[in-house]
Amino acid sequence: MKFSLDFIKEFIDLDDSSQSIASRLTMAGMEIGDFEQAGGDWIFDAEITTNRYDWLSMIGIAKELAALLGKKAEIKIPRLIKEPALKEIDIIIENKNDCPVYLVRLIKGVKVEESPSWLKQRLVNCGLNAVNNLVDSTNYCMLKWGNPLHAFDFDKIEGNIYVRRAKKGEKFLGLDDKERSLNKNNLVIADEKKVIALAGIMGAKNAEVDENTKNVLLEAAVFSPLAIRCSRRDAVLETESSYRFERKVFFDYLELASAEAADKIISLSKGKFCGYKSKGESVCRERIKISFSLSKLNDYLGIIIPESEVKTILENLEFTITKASQEGIEVEPPSFRMDIQREVDVYEEVVRVYGYEKIPLVLPFIAVEASRGIYEFKKSLRNFLVGLGLKEVITYSITGEKFLEKLNEENVIKIVNPLRQQENALRSTLLPGAIDVVRYNLNQKSGCLRLFEIADIYKKGKDSQGESFREIFSLSLIITDKENRIFYLKGIVEEILKFANVENYAFKEKGQINFTNALEILNNDTVLGFLGRLDKDKKEGFDLKEDLYFTQINLEALCRQKKDKIFVPFSRFPFISRDISMAIEKKKKFLDIEATIKKEAQPYFKKIEILDTYEGKNVPAGFYFLTLRIYYQAGNKTLTSQEVDAVHNKIRDILTKIEGITLR
Amino acid sequence: MEEQLKKIENEAQQEIAQAESRERLEQLKVKYLGRKSMVTRLFTKIPVLEREEKAKIGKALNLLKQRINFFLEERAKNFEKKEERIDLTFPPEKINRGIKHILACVDENICEIFKNLGFMIVEGREIEDEWHNFTALNIPLEHPSRDVFDTFYLDLPVSDYGGENKGGGKYLLRSHTSPSQIRVMEKRKPPLAVISPGRVYRPDKVDASHSFMFYQIEGFCVDKNINFSHLKGVLFSFAKSFFSEDVKLRFRPHFFPFTEPSAEVDISCMICKGRGCSVCSQSGWVEVLGCGMIHPEVLEACGIDFDRYQGFAFGMGVDRMAMLKYRINDIRLFYENDLRFLEQFYEV
């Protein structure tokens, strides 16, 4: 909110520099972002926190400055003239909750002119436009008291005034020349025939004060903050007026603001006061008393503020000290401080004036239970993956329902109020982020990507705690290449399984929607995730320039199955290797051959290495050539060639007998 | 005999001097010192010589052998230099290194600092209900501060948390990580010191400084004697560790519904060292986080007795911290994952 120093000076004598005013206010909680000179005046731009609606007026700021500088603000109270009563029209308030009080003053015989320059200056320096002497008078009083006012052309009002909710589809052409279609979220001021204002937000064109206006009806009211907030959001229209109503306005100043605006209009436009009417009543909050002890205040802040200082600060802030004894201090907050509710609010008042900077810096001794949680697991996994040469990405959890549909995802959680349609659902898989980041980087001419992401996925469906959704923290591996990288991906996954030290992991060939050559990752019977290559049609559909090899692992499950690592002794005796070549029918699985060899080679089995695979010339149709090197080792002695040959020949014999394998 | 040796030496010296390759030198080595060479043959004759001759010739032969070896080695040095000359101004091989995302890195670093101060890390979940995201935090429905915490709501049935009286309300994507802290306070008794990192969501249009998803870290500490001076001490200690030893902090009164008193914390601008520049809008200060003493209503909503316990809380945006520390000028860079961005960082 902008305010003018000259305006403030109408209420308080100030000789401080604008720099010192700005810093004093900032350090008391009214952050001055900027201040600049404008002619002889200074314009301040203040950030007013939502609790301080009393600062949304020049009087409020003057009072604050007075309290901070130990001065007194002089506020002249205008004459309150309520006679004669207005007879021409009535006011009907549909719901007191929307509008507890609504009052009008009628001024006849006005002459609409440009405002005098001092008035225009005030408005312009506070960020408002000058319009004419009538509108400017209402705005001046709004700025001064904080209560928004509105002037209608009385002759354009047909019949009585209604404060009511808009009917669905009711039209409203605002002073901003935009037409809006209203609904029951909009509180309006209407006459017998039409909407003449979007209550508390903006007047309608159809009752606007113009150069021909002779008689003016001056509105002052209090509207429900929530009603204004809903209406303003619905109409997508925020004004100086709605800004104030939303944050609450004072009943106390309502009559004063109205009376002064009427005075101003009369003196500037030569009009005559012709009537007053008020409906509803001001709901003044019961004045509350708050007691607190000085020692508790000091304990709470970690500082010692002398009692006299506490009292002075509170008195300067217009608190009334009703009791002060050994037991404590009892205060009554000023009527304009509806935000002060309990002792901690009083502590804040004291310390913000006393100065936050005077509180010392102390490190507490904190001793809480040590824990190794999921965060630590993620962190070590992240370090591990980085060690494998992978790069971490962070992609949006929110994606489009359409995108997920293309990936055949089900049980997707949708956002009721999305910003855009392409961001209207929570991802049920990490694949959308992977596809986006891959497409982006491949288009930027980076290739052969080696990426990972650790993030949550979300799905509808009961979880173990009976919630109606599941949020599963997961890992994705994102590998792209022009060559087949499925075994690289399988290798990385195996390293992760070894990292987690799960006991009985296995890869199982199992179809996976969207993927070709997919493997399921298992530990005992628990599915930990899958890996595979994105289908060609999907790859083309998503316009990816390289194949995408993708893994998704349920880290929650992995973390649960994680075992502590225990050292396993190893043999220091030399190993001996023997090669074996064979032709294998393609439908046979390597895993089975490996298992056979492993079993037969016990207790001397160390490992198998694939030396070569070959297909093509000289290979019978439906077969391929495979050369393996088998390593033999004993745990307790050096093996002799004879021992190894015995085992190796046995393996050869057994393999020969298997259908679909021919040794070479 | 001596003459013969001298002749061999001269021949060898000449031929070796004329050799133009390492291969040629190998040939000459075989010729002059190999098994069939004259020198070797002469050695074999030694045993049949007279005793005196034996010693003399043996010595001369050894000397000759040494000299030929010397010629060979000297000549070989020429070829060594030629062959091993490499242009070392060529660029190094490209090393493929793994990289943590800079946001994850900053997130871990911040958590680590607080962990060292005694805080426990609790993550919580991202789908929350209205009770934990708003109500327990003293954010009433009609209050305009709810605007600030504008929220994405989800198409899930209403939460039945806390039964009929409390009512969890609608499910939503958390707009801050405070709900995780509420859940800790509901479950555990003080003393508590918890730090909650994680993703949060607010329906903000994406631009250079806004994102509908970002990372936040919030912390709180509740015990019998925790006060505002501890809040200042902890945050100052954090800022020194995260930014730099000579950082200055400024606590400004502010308003948050869940703390009272509340403050916004500014750090002295690292770019201009407080003199004023465009980054700090000439003020010398840059806002980094919000904090305060936990509002009694919040403690009471979690079943903690305000007469016995009090505490502080604070919250910061990880994205903002990363942007300030590394002078990153656009929040979108974090989520675009351009390798040219990710690869710039060597932080761990």
Ligand SMILES: [Zn+2]
């Ligand atoms: Zn600066």
